Amino acid sequence: MSSALRPDPDREPALRLSEFLPYRLNVLAETVSEGLARSYGTRFGISVPEWRVLATLGEFRSMTAKAVGAHSRMGKVKVSRAVAALEGRGLVRRRRNEADLREAFLVLTPEGERLYRKIVPLALAHVERLTAGLSAADRAHLDRLIDLVMRRSRELGGALPENGNG
Amino acid sequence: MSSALRPDPDREPALRLSEFLPYRLNVLAETVSEGLARSYGTRFGISVPEWRVLATLGEFRSMTAKAVGAHSRMGKVKVSRAVAALEGRGLVRRRRNEADLREAFLVLTPEGERLYRKIVPLALAHVERLTAGLSAADRAHLDRLIDLVMRRSRELGGALPENGNG
DNA sequence: TATTGTTATACTCTATAACTATA
DNA sequence: TATAGTTATAGAGTATAACAATA
Secondary structure: OOOOOOOOOOOOOOOOHHHOHHHHHHHHHHHHHHHHHHHHHHHHOOOHHHHHHHHHHHHHOOEEHHHHHHHHOOOHHHHHHHHHHHHHOOOEEEEEOOOOOOOEEEEEOHHHHHHHHHHHHHHHHHHHHHOOOOOHHHHHHHHHHHHHHHHHHHHOOOOOOOOOOO | OOOOOOOOOOOOOOOOHHHOHHHHHHHHHHHHHHHHHHHHHHHHOOOHHHHHHHHHHHHHOOEEHHHHHHHHOOOHHHHHHHHHHHHHOOOEEEEEOOOOOOOEEEEEOHHHHHHHHHHHHHHHHHHHHHOOOOOHHHHHHHHHHHHHHHHHHHHOOOOOOOOOOO
């Protein structure tokens, strides 16, 4: 261990990376995602996009792919692939919409529902452990702060990508 | 717009994705990163790992690749590639460590320093805009909450990947 | 012509591990 | 034997656009 982890005393560091909000948010999100993946993602062989679709259908029961994407902030390509994977595993089923044959309603199969109900308590328990050090007021505050920064970030032009030719 | 974005009234949704902290953190980090990339990432043709190396060297002046990785939470492979790219563009230079020839000290070249000093005010201004809706107390609170959740997440097993055979 | 959704292509990213050179 | 760092390989992820079907 040869070089020291302290700023050069001669120079005013213009920016401390470890205090830079975008960096902090990235590292935090990454670390949390990883922990989550370890605690059940790997176990159930489910990717993040697949989990988002599963969670959305578990919550809303029946939705078009477009609506799923709107709710879980994914583009249509990502949704399409996640749905195909879930359908291939018998977790999701399509119901044609007679009123508009371009789209279909997606629903969880009984197996999908079972998996959803198996994952949810684990997910909630994980968040519980994650926020164990926070008071109820802290948690509410955190939610509010995330919403505020999120809104500002969207206003500043951070939208979702991949909406190519839609 | 055929299907509605509201929960099925018959069922108690077991989990609301839009309130699920890991999801929220992911979307927030993604949105912020994107906005940042738009405001100057693309403009200077610099990737996130490259930016992290640049920022670390700008802050600490001279460090080994290992120390850079430790400070910016990246594995040695990612650091190595980012450094190679920056070196290729004349932004970073290596200084051999006579005391241990396995490692080298990395420093910004004058051009690297110039780029760093050009990006930093933009980065800081971006964060400023991002947190414009927050009071000073809110910002401090947000920092504290991020630290807390971060620490918990690490305790729960969210470390950094890729440390393969190191 | 516009919209929903799928597929094809190409490209980036990156994990893993093998490797080099020093220690 | 262990460590700093590089490179090779291969696989995952995904943006973009072209496409098909329907409206």
